[in-house]
Amino acid sequence: MRWGRERLIAMPEGHTLHRLATELDARFAGDIVTASSPQGRFVEGAALLDGTTFEAAEAYGKHLFGHFDSGRILHVHLGLYGTFLTTEAPPPPPRGAVRLRLTSRRSSADLRGPTACEVVTDDQRLALLSRLGPDPLREDADPTRAWAVVHRSRRSLASLLMDQSVVAGIGNVYRAEVLYRQRLDPAAPGSGLARGVWGDLWTDLVQLMHRGVQEGHIGTLRPQHALRAREGQPHRYVYRRQGEPCLVCGTRVRTTEVEGRNLYWCPGCQRRSGRRRVGQVDAAP
């Protein structure tokens, strides 16, 4: 990946955080940084990091960790509004509510609007990670850990996929899009899912989210459908397309509120309960 001179990283689902970790590594790893909190809400934390060497960034789900040679760890969660704006050094005077500014001899990064920005110990980091399910973007992810929860649960697939303790890093966009791509009924219970269907869903998530990291945005259309997307529209099947015709079957895309969030789905295409794979024939009784 190549980084431009100035880069805004927002839209925080898991792919965003992994992309951010890669960029922070490229810009800061091995360098002494100055840390400050122009906004004033992270003055003490910034003082703990100031003047130490940034060793490596790590993403897990929607969480970002910055490891420093002092052993201190910066934990950031962007939440809904959080952004990182990175530039080459020296940075311009801070604009807006900059919670944290990191500057090295090469680069600078401004963090705004995060849900979490704190300095933690490794024990605290591990405690946090222990509450997360496997992250499809990590090599060490174990999808059977998620399956163990899903196949015993009566909760809907839509609800399970948004639960960070089941799968880490999925947000409302990936949830809607992967359920669509697998033609799964969002209301179907986890307990009805066949192991092979879960495997297919997981494989699709891994591929989609890697694509998101590479491209820097969430695009989910298969090549054969990409030409049907309206010009200038994001390349997605259902997310934020309510009322518009499905690109595949023409049925109007619907929204349903699930736990306070809008779920986007196509009633025409998404009819599978997931009891068996697409095309798989019922076994003889």
Add this chain to the structure above:
DNA sequence: GTGCCATGTGAAA
């Protein structure tokens, strides 16, 4: 220019 909605989470009530 104004106002609304949104990718998420956790604290307060």
Add this chain to the structure above:
DNA sequence: TTCACCTGGCACC
């Protein structure tokens, strides 16, 4: 269950 976080994009005037 509701609100705070406090930003960016976009529709609308």
